Amino acid sequence: MTIAGWALILSFVGVLLALTKPVGLWLFALYEGRRTPLHHVLGPVENGFYRLAGIDPAAQQGWRRYAVHMLLFNTALLALTYVVLRLQGVLPGNPQGLAGLSPDLAFNTAVSFTTNTNWQSYGGEGTMSNLSQMLGLTIQNFLSAATGIALAFALFRGFARREAAAVGNFWADVTRITLYLLLPLCVVLTLFYIAGGVPQTLGGVVDVTTLEGARKTILLGPVASQEAIKMLGTNGGGFFNANSAHPFENPTALTNFIQMLSIFVIGFGLTWTFGRAVGNTRQGWAILAAMVILFLAGVSVAYAQEAAGNPVLHQLGVAGGNMEGKEARFGIAASALFSVITTAASCGAVNAMHDSFTALGGMIPMLNIQLGEVVIGGVGAGIYGFLLFAILAVFVAGLMVGRTPEYVGKKIEAREVKLAVLAIAVLPLIILGFTALSSMLAPGLAGPLNKGPHGFSEILYAFSSAVGNNGSAFAGLTANTPYYNALLGIAMWLGRFFVIVPMLAIAGSLAAKKHVPESAGSFPTTGGLWVGMLIGIILILGGLTFLPSLALGPIADHLAMIRGQLF
C-alpha cells in the first residue's frame, strides 16, 4: 500500500461527502415535485409525455397501484429490448452485420438490463450492434435507474406521510428523475468522456496496420453516451467485453475517478434526501456513516490484499502487488477501490478482472454483493435495501429494551418486520439454492474456467451477482449457455422484484400510520450506538448466511494460495 493510494481513496470519499447535500437537495426537489431551473427547457417534454400517455401526474397512487404500474412498465421495457435484440440482424445501425441473438441470450440480456443488473452473458463487441446498444440497452440503463430512485421515493413517503393512502405517482417520479436528473448529468458526462478519449461515433470498425506491420481491427461505436448512464445509473453493462478496463471505455486515471464518483454520487445524495424527507437530516447522515464505515473496511481489506500480491507469483521471481487482470494506467489502488465501489453499489462495471484478484481481495466484492448491496448501493435500491435492514435493527433494539420499536416517527410492527424479513431472506435462499444446484448438475459444472475452490467461487459469484442485480462476474465462468442464461435470468428477476414488492407493501403500510412523536423512551436513531447497531445487523445477517459458502470458495482458495498449492 502507498500513501498515494490512500490519498486517492480518502479524496474520493471526501469529494462525495462534499457533494452529498447539494445532490440530496436536488433529489429532494424532485421528490417533492417542485419546479427546477431545468423545467424551463424540459418542462414541455415532461407535459407532452403525460398528455400522450394519458397520465395525470398529480393523481396519487396507493402502493398496489404504484407497484402494478411499475411492474407493467418494466415488462414493456423487457419486451422492447428482447425484440430489438432478436431482430438486430434486420434492423439498421448494424455496421458489423451481426446476427440477431438466440432466444436464451436475448431473454437473459433483456432481464439483465431491465433489472439494473447488466450481467453480460455476451461479449459486448461482436454481439451487439450500435442500434442494440442504443435502443436495447442505453434506454434500460436510464429507466431501470429511474425506477430504482422512484421506488426509494415511494418508501421515503411511507415514512414521511401521516395517515395517508398513497405513496406518490410512479409515472411522475420516473419521468422527473429521468428528465431533470439523469439525462442532463449524462449529457455533461458524455462530453467529458469524449474529451478524455472515449469514442462516440456511428462508425464501426477501423483497419489498422501496426508499427510492426500486423493487421488489426479497432472497434468504435457510440460508447461515451452509453458509458455516462452506465456508471451514473449503477448499471454497469459495458459497450465492450472488458467493460471499464477497456481503454476506450475508461482511457485515463481521470475518467476512472469520474466513473467511480458517478457510481456513488446519487446513492450518497439519497441518504440526505431521506433525512430531509423525514424531517431530520441527521437520520440521513447516520445511515451514511454506517455505509461509509462498511465501505472503508472493505476497501482496506481489498487494497491490502491486492497490494500484498500473489505469493505463488512471488515464488517465481515476480515483484510486488497483484497485476494480473489490472491495467497499468490505474495500478493497484484505483483497481481495488473500483472493485469495492462497484459491488458496494449494484453497479457491476469493472476496471479490473475480479476473477484474477487474490483470494481474499476477490472475496470482498463478492461479500459486498451478498450483504445486499446496501453499502451506498444501487441508485434507489441501496437506500431502500438499507432501510429494510434499519427496520430489522430497530426491531432487534426494541426486543432488547422491551419497547415497541419506532423509526423516524413511525411504529414498526409485526407486518413491517415480516415483510422486511421476507425481502431480506429471499435473496440468500436463491443465491445459495442455485449455487448448490449448479455445483451438482452437469451443465452447471461445465461453467467454471478455474479448477478447485476458485471454480466454486465463480459459480457462487455469478448467482450472488445475478440475485443482487450487480452484474460483475468472476468472468472465467462460461455463462452463455442455455442453462446459465435461463437460471441467471430467473435469478435476476426474482432478486429485483421479490425485494421491491414487499418493500412497497411496507411503504404503503407505513404511510397509513400515525406519526409518533419522539419521546424519552424512543431508541435514538441518529447517534453512534445506532450506527453500530446497523453495522452489526448487516454483518451478522450476511456473515451467518454466507460464511459457510465463502469458506468453501475464497477462504479455501486463500489457504491454497499461501501454501503454493495449485489447481
Add this chain to the structure above:
Amino acid sequence: MSKTNIGQELSSAVRPAIVMTILFAALLGIVYPLAMTGIGQALFPAQANGSLVRDAAGRVIGSTVVGQAFTSERYFQTRPSAAGEGYDGLASSGSNLGPASRVLAERVAADVAKRRSEGVRGAVPADLVTASGSGLDPDLSPEAARAQAPRVATARRLSVGQVRALIDAHVEAPLLGAPHVNVLALNRALDGLSPEVFGR
C-alpha cells in the same frame, strides 16, 4: 385506496406503460445518443473517432488510447494479452485465471524465464509478466519499460542511457492513477531516435 381489483389496476396501466415505453425509447434510445454523437463529433472529432494515429503516408497505425502488440526485440514489448490471440480489438478480455491457477503459474514462469534470458535481474516488474484486464493495455509501468532498456539498446545500438532518458521523458504520473508509459508513443519516439537501424 378503494377496493379495486388487480384486473382494473392492470388495465389502467396498459396505455401509460406502452406509450411511455415508446416515448422514452425515442428520447433515450435515439435522440440522446444521436445528439451526443453530433455534438461530440463537432467538439472533439479526434477523440470521438478513436484517437487514431497515422504515419507520414496517412495510414492508420493505431490509436493512442488502445494498445497494440509489440513483440520485436527492437521495440518495448507490451504486456501479455488474453484478448483473442493477443491484442485483438474485437475480443477484449482478461485471462480470468485465479490466484492459485496452475495455468497462470506456468504462463508467468515461462514469461519470467524469457525476461531472464534477456538479462532482467532481480524481481521482475509485475505488469511485465501479467495479462491486463482488457488485453488491450496501451501502457507499461516505468519499471517494466526500464527492465527492457538494455535489450532495446543492444538491438538498436544505442546506449542504455539514451534509452533510459527516452523512457523518463515519456513517463506520465497522473494524480489519481499509477505512473505509466504509453508504449506506442515510446516506440514511435524510438523509431525517431534510430530510424536507420529499423528502416521501413
